[in-house]
Amino acid sequence: MTKLKELKKFIQQIANAFAAVMDYEIGILDDEVEIVAGTGKYKEIVNSRVGSGCITDRLISNSNSKSFFVEDTDSNDLCNRCQFKKECPVLAVVISPIKFSGQVVGTFALMAFDETQRQNLITNRSNLITFSEKVADFLSSTLAEKEMRKQMGILADQFKAVINSVHEGIIAINAQGNITHINQSATEVLKLNQVQTGKNIKSFFPELNLERIFSDSIMKNDYCETKLKYKQGEEEFELLCNITLIKNNEQVIGATISFRGLEEMKQLATKIIAEDQQSAFDKIKGTSNEIINLKKQMHKVAQTSSTVLICGESGTGKGMFARAIHEESDRKEEAFISVNCAAIPENLLESELFGYEEGAFTGAKKGGKPGKFELAHKGTIFLDEIGDMPLHFQVKLLKVIEDKKLERVGGVESIDIDVRIIAATHQDLKKMVKEGKFRKDLFYRLNVIPFSIPPLRERKEDILLLSHFFLQRYSHLLGKDIEGFTEGAKQKLLNYSWPGNIRELENSIEYAVNIATSNYITEKYLPETILESFSGNEETSVVPTLNEVERKTIIKALQEFGTSGKGKEKAAEALGIGRSTLYRKLDDYNIELS
Numbered sequence: 237m238t239k240l241k242e243l244k245k246f247i248q249q250i251a252n253a254f255a256a257v258m259d260y261e262i263g264i265l266d267d268e269v270e271i272v273a274g275t276g277k278y279k280e281i282v283n284s285r286v287g288s289g290c291i292t293d294r295l296i297s298n299s300n301s302k303s304f305f306v307e308d309t310d311s312n313d314l315c316n317r318c319q320f321k322k323e324c325p326v327l328a329v330v331i332s333p334i335k336f337s338g339q340v341v342g343t344f345a346l347m348a349f350d351e352t353q354r355q356n357l358i359t360n361r362s363n364l365i366t367f368s369e370k371v372a373d374f375l376s377s378t379l380a381e382k383e384m385r386k387q388m389g390i391l392a393d394q395f396k397a398v399i400n401s402v403h404e405g406i407i408a409i410n411a412q413g414n415i416t417h418i419n420q421s422a423t424e425v426l427k428l429n430q431v432q433t434g435k436n437i438k439s440f441f442p443e444l445n446l447e448r449i450f451s452d453s454i455m456k457n458d459y460c461e462t463k464l465k466y467k468q469g470e471e472e473f474e475l476l477c478n479i480t481l482i483k484n485n486e487q488v489i490g491a492t493i494s495f496r497g498l499e500e501m502k503q504l505a506t507k508i509i510a511e512d513q514q515s516a517f518d519k520i521k522g523t524s525n526e527i528i529n530l531k532k533q534m535h536k537v538a539q540t541s542s543t544v545l546i547c548g549e550s551g552t553g554k555g556m557f558a559r560a561i562h563e564e565s566d567r568k569e570e571a572f573i574s575v576n577c578a579a580i581p582e583n584l585l586e587s588e589l590f591g592y593e594e595g596a597f598t599g600a601k602k603g604g605k606p607g608k609f610e611l612a613h614k615g616t617i618f619l620d621e622i623g624d625m626p627l628h629f630q631v632k633l634l635k636v637i638e639d640k641k642l643e644r645v646g647g648v649e650s651i652d653i654d655v656r657i658i659a660a661t662h663q664d665l666k667k668m669v670k671e672g673k674f675r676k677d678l679f680y681r682l683n684v685i686p687f688s689i690p691p692l693r694e695r696k697e698d699i700l701l702l703s704h705f706f707l708q709r710y711s712h713l714l715g716k717d718i719e720g721f722t723e724g725a726k727q728k729l730l731n732y733s734w735p736g737n738i739r740e741l742e743n744s745i746e747y748a749v750n751i752a753t754s755n756y757i758t759e760k761y762l763p764e765t766i767l768e769s770f771s772g773n774e775e776t777s778v779v780p781t782l783n784e785v786e787r788k789t790i791i792k793a794l795q796e797f798g799t800s801g802k803g804k805e806k807a808a809e810a811l812g813i814g815r816s817t818l819y820r821k822l823d824d825y826n827i828e829l830s
C-alpha cells in the first residue's frame with residue numbers, strides 16, 4: 237500500500253474541506269499515479285490510475301521537483317505527451333509534490349474544470365502556488381508524523397516485551413509518581429490482578445519518599461538501593477528495590493523501581509551457596525555400586541597426601557576422578573598439573589617434568605624453565621598414561637618421588653618439592669612388571685592406594701543415566717528440545733560394548749543430538765559404529781544366549797567332523813550327547829546340512 241493510500245480517508249476529508257471554501261477542484265495522486273482523493277469530476281474517478289506521462293508521473297520521478305503551473309492543458313507540451321489527455325477533464329492546474337523521506341510520494345493539485353475556474357487560477361497564480369505547496373507540505377508532515385507514531389508503537393511494543401521478559405519486577409513512574417509501566421513480574425510479585433498504570437506509586441509503597449529520591453539527595457549516580465514494605469490484604473512482605481532516576485537534559489522526569497521478594501533473594505543465595513558447596517565428586521555421574529563406592533573411598537583418600545594409582549580403560553573417567561581428589565583435598569587452592577606421559581617425546585621428558593636451567597641445551601630458554609613438578613609444588617601432579625613412561629626415566633622419577641627433591645636439567649641445586657602424585661593407566665602394570673616393562677620399585681611406590689574404574693559395559697545401570705545427562709547437556713548447548721530416547725535407542729545404548737567408555741558415549745550422544753530432527757533420539761540417530769556392531773545380529777545382547785552358544789557349538793562340531801553319518805556320530809560324542817539328541821537339536825535350531 238502506498239504511503240498516501242494509508243491516509244486515504246483523512247486526505248479525502250482535507251480535499252472536501254478545501255474544495256468547499258475554494259472555487260477549484262482538488263486532486264491528490266500517489267506514487268502509483270492513482271487518484272487517492274478528489275473533488276468534482278475527480279471524485280468520480282477516485283481509485284483510477286491516470287497512467288504514465290502525466291505531470292504527477294514527472295514529479296515523482298525527480299526527488300527535487302518543484303510545483304508546476306499549467307495555464308492551458310490543451311496547448312501545454314507536457315499535457316500533449318500524457319496518455320490520459322483524452323479523458324482528462326482538467327483545463328488548468330497548480331500541482332505540488334508531496335514528499336516523504338526525501339522522495340516524492342504523490343502530488344496535490346488545484347484544478348480548473350471550466351473556463352471561469354481557469355481564469356481565476358491564472359489571476360491568482362502566485363498565491364495559489366504558495367497555497368498548494370503549503371498543503372503539500374502539510375500532507376508531507378502528516379505522513380512523517382504517522383510514520384513516527386508507527387515507529388514509536390513498535391518501540392513501545394519492543395520495550396514492553398523486554399521488560400516483561402526479565403525476572404525482576406519493574407515499575408516505571410513519572411515525575412508525579414504515577415505509574416507509566418509495570419511489567420508482568422511486578423504484577424506477579426505484588427499479587428495484582430488489574431491494570432495499575434496511572435495509579436500513584438505511594439498507594440503501593442506508602443513509605444517511599446519520592447521527594448528525597450527526586451531531589452537526588454540520596455542517589456549515587458542516579459541510583460539507590462532500598463528495602464520497601466509491601467502490604468496486600470493481611471499479607472505483608474519486604475522487597476529489595478533498586479531505584480534509578482530517568483532524566484531528560486538533567487531534569488528528573490521519572491524513575492524505575494526494580495525489585496525481587498526478599499524471600500526469593502534468600503532462596504537464591506542459599507541455592508548459590510549450596511551449589512558452591514557441592515562436592516567435586518558430584519560432577520561424576522553414576523548410580524552403580526562400583527561408582528558410588530569409588531566416590532566414597534576416593535573422598536576419604538582425598539583428605540590425605542598419599543599417592544594414588546587409578547587404573548581403567550581409556551575414557552572411564554580416570555582424569556575426572558583425579559581432579560575430584562585434588563579438588564576435595566587441602567591442596568585445592570594450589571595447582572593441579574596434568575601430564576600425559578605418552579604424549580611427551582622421550583628426550584623431552586626430563587626437562588618437561590623437572591625443568592631446565594638457562595644454557596642447559598641448545599634452544600633452552602633464557603632464565604630456564606620450571607618443570608611440571610615444580611609447577612605443581614604444594615598441589616597435585618596427575619601422571620596420566622604412566623605405563624608409557626620409558627624404563628630408563630622410571631628410575632629418575634622414582635628418585636624424585638622418594639627424595640622429594642629434584643634437580644633441573646643443567647642445574648646443580650636441588651629443589652624441594654611437596655607434590656601429591658596421582659598416576660593413571662589403562663595398562664595392566666602388574667603384568668608389565670612381570671614382563672620387565674615396568675619397574676617393580678616404581679610400581680610399589682605408585683600403587684600405595686590403588687583404584688580400578690570398571691569399564692562402562694560392566695556397570696550397565698550407569699549407561700542410561702549418563703546418556704540422559706549428556707542428552708541434557710548437549711540439547712541445552714545446541715539449543716534443541718530433545719526429551720529422551722526411544723525404547724529401540726535405549727536397547728542399543730544398553731547393549732553396545734562401549735570400547736571407548738564414557739568418552740565414546742558422550743561423543744555418541746553429542747552426535748545424535750546434532751543430527752536429530754525429532755524430539756526423541758531414535759536408533760537411526762546413533763553413530764554408524766554402534767549400529768554396525770549390531771548388524772547381522774538379531775539378538776541385540778552382547779552376552780549370547782545359551783541357545784545361541786549351543787547352536788554355534790553344534791555347527792562348529794559338524795564343521796570339524798563332517799555331516800556324514802559317521803561325522804554326526806563323532807560330533808555327538810564330542811558334544812557329550814546322544815545321536816538322537818543331536819538330530820533333535822539340528823531340527824530345533826533349524827541347522828541345515830549342505
Ligand SMILES: Nc1ncnc2c1ncn2[C@@H]1O[C@H](COP(=O)(O)OP(=O)(O)OP(=O)(O)O)[C@@H](O)[C@H]1O
Pocket residue numbers: 519520521522548549550551552553554555556557620662702738739742
Ligand atoms: N562418571 C562420569 N560422569 C560424567 N562424565 C564423565 C564420567 N566419566 C567420564 N566422563 C567424561 O568422559 C570423558 C572422558 O573422561 P576422562 O578423560 O576423565 O577419562 P580417562 O579415563 O582419563 O580417559 P583417558 O585414559 O583416555 O585419558 C570426559 O569428557 C569426562 O568428562
